[in-house]
Amino acid sequence: MEQPPPAEQQPIGSQSIHTPPAYSRIPSLDIIRGIGVLGALFVSIWIFGGFSEQQQNQLLLTSKGWNYRVFGALQIFFSGKMLALVAIVFGAAMVIFLSKQQQAGQQPAVDVFVKKYLWLIVFGVFNGLVLLWSRDILFHLGIMAILLFVFFRMKPRALLVATLLMTVVYCGKYYWDYADHKKMYGKYTAAVTLEKKYEKDSVAKAKKAIVAKKDTLTKFQKQDKEAWEGLVAGKKVDLKKDDDNIKKMRSGNYGKVWNHLLPATQSRQAEWLYKKGVWYLAAMIFMGMWLYKIGFFTSRFTRGQYFLLAIAGITVGVLLAWYRVHFQQISLQDYEKFVKNKALPHTIFFPIEKAAMALGYASLVMALLHTTVFSKIFSAFAAVGKMALTNYLLQSIVCTMFFFGYGMGYFARLTQFQLYLFVAEVLLLQTIFSVLWLRRFTYGPAEWLWRRISYGKMLPHTMRKQSTTPQTVTVLS
Amino acid sequence: MDINLPQDFSGNNSNPQFHSTTTQTQVTQKPVDKAERISTVDMIRGVALCGILLMNIPGFGIHWSAFDRMIRGPQNTADFYTMEVISVFFEGTMRGLFSMLFGAGMLLFTMNKKETLGGPSVAELYYRRLLLLVAFGVFNAYILLWQGDILFFYGLCGMLLYPFRKTAAKWLFALGILWICFNMIKGQINYNETRDKRAAYNEAVQAKKEGKPLTDEQKSAKAEWLQRENWRPDSMEVQRDISKVRGSYATVFNYYLPRNSGGEIWGTYHWAFWDCVAMMLIGMAFFRWGYFSNKPRTSTYIMGLLVGYGIGIPIGYIMFSKGMIEGTLHQGLYVDAYTVNHQTLYDVKRFFLCLGHASLIMLVFRSNLLNWLMKGLANVGQMAFTNYLMQSIICTLIFHGYGLGFYNKLQFHQLYYVVGGVWIFQLITSSIWLKYYRFGPFEWLWRSMTYWKKQPMRLK
Numbered sequence: 021m022e023q024p025p026p027a028e029q030q031p032i033g034s035q036s037i038h039t040p041p042a043y044s045r046i047p048s049l050d051i052i053r054g055i056g057v058l059g060a061l062f063v064s065i066w067i068f069g070g071f072s073e074q075q076q077n078q079l080l081l082t083s084k085g086w087n088y089r090v091f092g093a094l095q096i097f098f099s100g101k102m103l104a105l106v107a108i109v110f111g112a113a114m115v116i117f118l119s120k121q122q123q124a125g126q127q128p129a130v131d132v133f134v135k136k137y138l139w140l141i142v143f144g145v146f147n148g149l150v151l152l153w154s155r156d157i158l159f160h161l162g163i164m165a166i167l168l169f170v171f172f173r174m175k176p177r178a179l180l181v182a183t184l185l186m187t188v189v190y191c192g193k194y195y196w197d198y199a200d201h202k203k204m205y206g207k208y209t210a211a212v213t214l215e216k217k218y219e220k221d222s223v224a225k226a227k228k229a230i231v232a233k234k235d236t237l238t239k240f241q242k243q244d245k246e247a248w249e250g251l252v253a254g255k256k257v258d259l260k261k262d263d264d265n266i267k268k269m270r271s272g273n274y275g276k277v278w279n280h281l282l283p284a285t286q287s288r289q290a291e292w293l294y295k296k297g298v299w300y301l302a303a304m305i306f307m308g309m310w311l312y313k314i315g316f317f318t319s320r321f322t323r324g325q326y327f328l329l330a331i332a333g334i335t336v337g338v339l340l341a342w343y344r345v346h347f348q349q350i351s352l353q354d355y356e357k358f359v360k361n362k363a364l365p366h367t368i369f370f371p372i373e374k375a376a377m378a379l380g381y382a383s384l385v386m387a388l389l390h391t392t393v394f395s396k397i398f399s400a401f402a403a404v405g406k407m408a409l410t411n412y413l414l415q416s417i418v419c420t421m422f423f424f425g426y427g428m429g430y431f432a433r434l435t436q437f438q439l440y441l442f443v444a445e446v447l448l449l450q451t452i453f454s455v456l457w458l459r460r461f462t463y464g465p466a467e468w469l470w471r472r473i474s475y476g477k478m479l480p481h482t483m484r485k486q487s488t489t490p491q492t493v494t495v496l497s
Numbered sequence: 498m499d500i501n502l503p504q505d506f507s508g509n510n511s512n513p514q515f516h517s518t519t520t521q522t523q524v525t526q527k528p529v530d531k532a533e534r535i536s537t538v539d540m541i542r543g544v545a546l547c548g549i550l551l552m553n554i555p556g557f558g559i560h561w562s563a564f565d566r567m568i569r570g571p572q573n574t575a576d577f578y579t580m581e582v583i584s585v586f587f588e589g590t591m592r593g594l595f596s597m598l599f600g601a602g603m604l605l606f607t608m609n610k611k612e613t614l615g616g617p618s619v620a621e622l623y624y625r626r627l628l629l630l631v632a633f634g635v636f637n638a639y640i641l642l643w644q645g646d647i648l649f650f651y652g653l654c655g656m657l658l659y660p661f662r663k664t665a666a667k668w669l670f671a672l673g674i675l676w677i678c679f680n681m682i683k684g685q686i687n688y689n690e691t692r693d694k695r696a697a698y699n700e701a702v703q704a705k706k707e708g709k710p711l712t713d714e715q716k717s718a719k720a721e722w723l724q725r726e727n728w729r730p731d732s733m734e735v736q737r738d739i740s741k742v743r744g745s746y747a748t749v750f751n752y753y754l755p756r757n758s759g760g761e762i763w764g765t766y767h768w769a770f771w772d773c774v775a776m777m778l779i780g781m782a783f784f785r786w787g788y789f790s791n792k793p794r795t796s797t798y799i800m801g802l803l804v805g806y807g808i809g810i811p812i813g814y815i816m817f818s819k820g821m822i823e824g825t826l827h828q829g830l831y832v833d834a835y836t837v838n839h840q841t842l843y844d845v846k847r848f849f850l851c852l853g854h855a856s857l858i859m860l861v862f863r864s865n866l867l868n869w870l871m872k873g874l875a876n877v878g879q880m881a882f883t884n885y886l887m888q889s890i891i892c893t894l895i896f897h898g899y900g901l902g903f904y905n906k907l908q909f910h911q912l913y914y915v916v917g918g919v920w921i922f923q924l925i926t927s928s929i930w931l932k933y934y935r936f937g938p939f940e941w942l943w944r945s946m947t948y949w950k951k952q953p954m955r956l957k
Contacts (some may be wrong), residue, residue: 128612130620135660173617224645239733271863290766294758 046116048317048389051398052382054405054454056105057412062098062420067155068419069439070266070432077257080349087436088471096341097377100370103157104304104378106408110161111168111308120171127475130169136474137165143470146291152277152424153416154285158409162294164301172309180311183375186303188369193296197326198250198365201251205359208248211241255355266432270425277424300371307375311382319386326387333380340373382432389468403454405465411450418446536875537791538605538784539857542598543878547920548591548854550888551583554912556645557892560739562730567909568825576909584821585614585813588710589843590850591648596773597780597851598791599651600658604784607662623659626947627652628913635942636756642749642897645887648762650769658777666785673778677844680771685796688838691870695832698722726828739905743898776851788855795863798856805853814837876927883937884923932956 061278065071080087117136120129144159171182215237221257222234235247268280311317321329347366351358388394402409422442434442463471555563567576603623610619617625634649661669697718700709711719740754783789788801820839824831862871877884894900895915907915930937934954936944945952 128618128620131660134620134624138657140932156551166624167628170621170628240729240737286766290762294762294765 046112046317047398047402048319048386049112049391050402050405052317052385052405053107053109053238053408054082054401055381055385056102056109056405057408057415058401058404058450059098060102060106061415061447062094063100063102064153064155064415065419065439068153068423069430070262070269070423070435071436071444072265072432074257074259074262075436077352078259080345081257081352083349090193090440091436092345095345095431096338099101099341100282100374101377101381104374105381106157107161107164107301107304108308108311108378108382109405111305112312113308114165114169114305115172115309115312118169133169134166134301135272136470137162137169137471139245139473140165142221143256143413143466147276147413147416148285148289149282150286151413151416152281152420154281154288156285156288156416158412159289159295163293164298164305167298168302168305171306174309176310176313179306179313183310184307186299187371187375188307190296190299190303191368193299194365194367194370198359198368201359201365204244204251205356207244211237211245214241215245232273252355255352257352262432268290269423270429272425272429274426277426291426300374303371303375304378309381310381315381316386319389321385321386322440323489328456329383330380330387333378333383335380337373337377337380340369340376344370344373399457404451406458407454407467409470410464410466411454413466414450414453498821501566531641535860536788536879537859538598539878539881540875541594541855541872541878542881544740544854544858544867544878545591545594545598546881546884546921547874549595549885550588550892550919551587552591552914553888554892554916555909557643557914558734558896558904558908558912561734563905565730565825568822579910579913581817582655582819583887585810586850588813589847590809590854592772593776593851594854595647596776597783597855598652599655599773600777600780600883601623601784601789603655603777604781607659611833619746620659622947624656626943627655627807629943629946630655633882633939636763637886637889638761639750639754641886641889642746642753642893644753644756644760646757647773650773650883651766653765654769654773654777657774658781661778664781666782669778669785670782673775673782674777675780676775677848680844681774681841682895683771684841684843685837688841692832692836694718694722694725695829695954698829699833712756722829740903742896743744743902744898746897749897749899753916773845776847781846783855788859791859791862795860796857798863801856803862805851807849807855809846809849809853812842813850816842816846873924873928876931879931880927880937880940882925882943883939886939887923888919891922927928 066076070145076091079091082088114133117133118129140158140162142162144156144162147153147158148156171179173183218235218237222232225232265280269277271277271280279342314320346364347358347362351362351366385398423429423431425431461468555561564580567574569579572576588691606623606626607619612618629652630648631652634646634652636645637648638646664672670867696716698721701715701719704711704715721786738752741748744752773808787793819831824839861867892915896902896904898904927937932940933956935956936954938954941952
């Protein structure tokens with residue numbers, strides 16, 4: 021493992037300022053981050069490219085053919101897991117950054133950290149509201165870093181407990197949503213039963229030729245009935261539901277697309293974060309902190325142990341993913357029946373699925389880390405991971421320009437396979453770009469900008485690689 | 498009463514390094530000592546804390562439809578006058594002052610501490626403190642069942658302030674004003690949507706007058722506007738709400754659950770991030786200028802009073818009489834008449850009224866006329882956190898069903914008798930408590946959790 025230049029080499033108390041290390045020096049973290057950022061596009065493309073929920077649900081309902089099989093595989097192996105990987109590495113990197121010893125004349129690491137991650141929130145806002153990637157995650161990661169960094173001194177055991185606790189709450193969130201649906205259904209059936217009784221009564225009265233006003237449901241009972249009916253109607257698969265979205269996404273006017281996407285972006289930034297994201301990301305960030313502290317990323321375990329962990333994690337993940345997809349199919353067939361009969365929603369184990377699978381993937385990387393076969397490809401992934409922010413923002417730029425109306429307008433015009441082909445192209449280009457860029461420069465352009473604004477004027481104003489080590493700048497006074 | 502700042506804490510000092518030249522060199526991190534506290538800051542905070550109940554009491558004690566009733570009702574009742582006074586003089590200002598002092602408190606907190614190697618840094622302590630505040634806010638909303646909780650938002654907003662702790666006062670002030678401008682633009686965008694809807698309605702009406710057949714779009718635009726203008730609180734829904742709040746703890750809990758989560762989600766995003774952060778930044782600037790710490794000359798305070806009230810009160814009056822009353826009674830005509838909503842002036846009014854209030858308090862303090870009251874208010878302010886939570890506890894127990902169940906039983910103006918009662922209670926209890934203890938009970942809990950160590954509480 022490479023270490024940042026030792027502090028002793030610097031004249032203490034002098035005016036020289038030690039340049040912070042260029043990036044995390046633990047290669048496994050860069051590799052995993054790279055894989056996470058690249059892999060995430062396989063799922064993001066559904067939204068970029070207009071492979072809508074309706075289309076997905078229809079595939080799940082037909083459950084036949086290659087289209088379905090590939091989609092199922094992506095659901096099992098990719099959906100949510102890539103973000104989990106990114107968040108795990110994010111947590112580990114937080115601990116690394118904050119554990120840096122403060123040098124004389126330097127700002128405390130925590131102060132820089134706060135600035136840095138507040139800026140990440142700004143990057144997220146830019147990605148969401150300017151580049152128009154409505155599922156941006158930088159915004160959330162920035163907020164989570166600010167919320168959770170105070171826990172970086174916690175002992176590994178406490179971090180593990182925090183991980184489990186957050187995961188349980190996250191599962192609970194899915195359960196409570198479902199419990200609400202069950203409650204709604206209960207009210208609906210009560211209202212419907214009453215309505216039938218009234219109907220029967222009035223028929224009986226009519227037969228006896230009694231003139232009486234027919235009883236009707238109260239306003240609230242009607243609301244109860246309509247609420248459930250609306251929910252079921254919303255769940256019904258219907259490709260026509262996409263029409264409006266497609267029309268608006270293909271609009272050539274940036275302002276129109278902006279307006280159309282605003283509610284989705286805001287609901288992702290506010291509602292999703294509060295209800296789900298905060299628990300999900302907290303669980304993964306705590307897990308990353310824990311894994312880092314027990315030495316997971318620095319080859320604490322043997323290769324055999326990593327393999328075992330990988331197999332265990334992926335197996336658990338696949339089983340739970342199968343459970344989720346299977347019961348989602350059932351729920352799509354008849355949601356009323358599902359709510360009536362099933363105690364748990366199909367998403368109940370989704371949090372555990374994501375965590376287990378991500379842990380499995382990370383272990384797999386660790387197991388293969390020093391094998392010759394993978395060294396080339398891993399170093400390419402590491403390059404992507406070092407430039408994760410740049411690559412992530414580039415994905416937004418490339419995909420919006422390709423799919424959205426003010427770009428080339430391919431939204432909802434490609435088949436699922438074509439979308440993945442597109443993804444493969446983008447990922448290949450990104451990997452090559454990252455490798456080449458890092459041959460010449462120390463940081464990616466977005467990373468450079470990020471560091472520049474976080475550290476203020478204390479950094480050398482260049483991205484160029486410097487041949488002199490250790491990297492020091494002398495402040496002229 | 499120690500009213501003067503130590504020289505190094507001078508608000509006029511804009512040297513970014515001034516905090517590290519503190520005369521008291523502290524070896525380890527510890528909470529701000531009692532002697533270091535600036536009691537004028539506490540005093541203003543005490544006023545704001547008491548004043549905040551003026552705005553909150555309707556939320557505790559009466560169904561919101563009461564406002565609709567009062568606005569549409571006769572204008573010579575005690576209820577209406579009460580509403581008028583509260584709206585013109587206090588609406589938003591007490592929270593404004595409170596936010597300003599929250600910003601000032603952030604500066605106090607970070608100024609009084611020096612970085613120590615090895616131990617938790619100032620930033621860590623600050624963020625731990627705020628994270629706990631967020632947790633207390635959740636507790637206040639979901640457990641104490643106060644749907645108007647503000648601690649949650651303050652905790653989150655405070656997290657944005659830390660990088661500005663060394664920023665010069667004029668820049669903080671400029672940033673705060675900029676924030677207000679953003680908020681005004683945001684408000685205007687919302688109002689423009691209303692105007693668009695009204696315009697579509699007018700167009701439909703015009704078309705009908707000319708005898709043209711209406712398109713579907715015009716029909717729905719017309720219906721939508723009429724529904725909006727004729728909207729009234731539904732009496733059945735009001736009754737249901739009231740019976741819920743008068744119910745058991747579980748009933749009230751379930752009733753407020755979606756309201757609390759919805760409030761925290763959209764409140765953070767659309768409201769607190771603008772409303773609170775702007776005033777916090779301005780408060781930091783004012784603190785830097787020493788405005789809350791008795792620094793300026795008396796003439797400055799007099800000027801602040803005149804400018805603040807001179808501009809703030811007329812705007813407040815126009816906002817109430819035109820914006821609120823006219824805007825509700827004749828919504829359509831109002832929208833036709835005004836390109837810019839009166840509500841847009843909210844932050845401007847608030848800023849000037851806050852300036853006026855703060856100046857007034859400082860002038861009363863300097864005049865030595867009401868020393869006993871000022872001392873009492875400083876005590877209330879020193880225990881602001883405890884007193885804020887106590888307001889939730891007392892008022893929920895008065896109004897919710899699992900307490901005395903007075904919800905919606907008092908008339909609007911009668912609510913303010915309760916406010917008076919709570920004020921007297923808090924003035925007395927705070928003064929007594931601080932005779933024996935260093936901090937209020939919730940302050941003690943908060944500190945102990947922040948430093949993760951039991952803090953001494955008793956005064957020797």
